[in-house]
Amino acid sequence: MDRREALRRTAWIMGGVISAPAIMGVLKGCTAKPTIDWKPVFLSEEQGILITQVADIIIPKTDTPGAKEVGVPGFIDLMLKDVYSKEEQDKYLNSLKAFNEAAEKEHGDPFIELSPETQTAFVKKLHDEVVKDKSENAPAYRPFIMTTKELTMLGFFTSEVGATQVLQYVAVPGSYKGCLPLAEAGNGKTWAT
Structure with missing residues (x-):
């Protein structure tokens, strides 16, 4: 029993x-409470869990590793600590708080305690809202959604996995072939830069 x-x-x-x-x-x-396998240096552990879950929703694991597997949440944490100004950090953290409050208001629980399906639907819904609303009265969670998306994409596609397994990559490019069908020019993948 x-x-x-x-x-x-x-x-x-x-x-x-x-x-x-x-x-x-x-x-x-x-x-079981969610955990992370990295140590945040700027974010709290709970914020680190939230960032990990959102990054994994943005770029999930498929036939290639996802954002979580290539270390994107730790990258986001370091970028916030080392690159962003105090004003930008505060704006991001306030927006993260507004995001979590919206999850609690809509679902009755903090974001990290929601089921994976509910988390995915919630992130997609809020993302679609902030993309449509570019006014000055955009929701308070807009900076969190857009900055997390931007840093997730940057961290993933500049990682070895993102650059070599997802994007087209040739370590030492060969000769120039100016007139090729697209199917022969990388199978439609974008070049890694």
């Missing part, structure tokens, strides 16, 4: 005396 079944039977025996919030609290405590 698993824990859920034991709680259900206990509640039935007690005549439903255990409240629904108490049962939900116990059941929620049974789910």
Whole structure:
């Protein structure tokens, strides 16, 4: 018998005396909390988990490694720490907070506790909203969505995997062939720069 079944039977025996919030609290405590395999230097651990999940939604693992597998979340963390100004860092963190608050408002839980399917749908929905709304009154989470997307793409396509397995790559290019069908010129892949 698993824990859920034991709680259900206990509640039935007690005549439903255990409240629904108490049962939900116990059941929620049974789910594994997400973790990360890198140490954030700028972000908190919870923010690092959130960034990892969002980057993995932007570039998921397919027949090639995804953003998470090539270390993009750590890249984002370092870029925020070393390249962005204090003002830009604060704007990003405030926007990240607004993103998480929007997830809690819509789904009742912080983003990192949502199911993968719900996370994907939520990120896609918010991304589509901010792409359409370019006004000054854009949602507060717009900088988070757009900066995370930009840094995910930059980190992935400048990684060895992104440059060699996803983009067309020749370490030492050969001779110039000016008139080739596209199918013979890299099978339609864009060149790595």
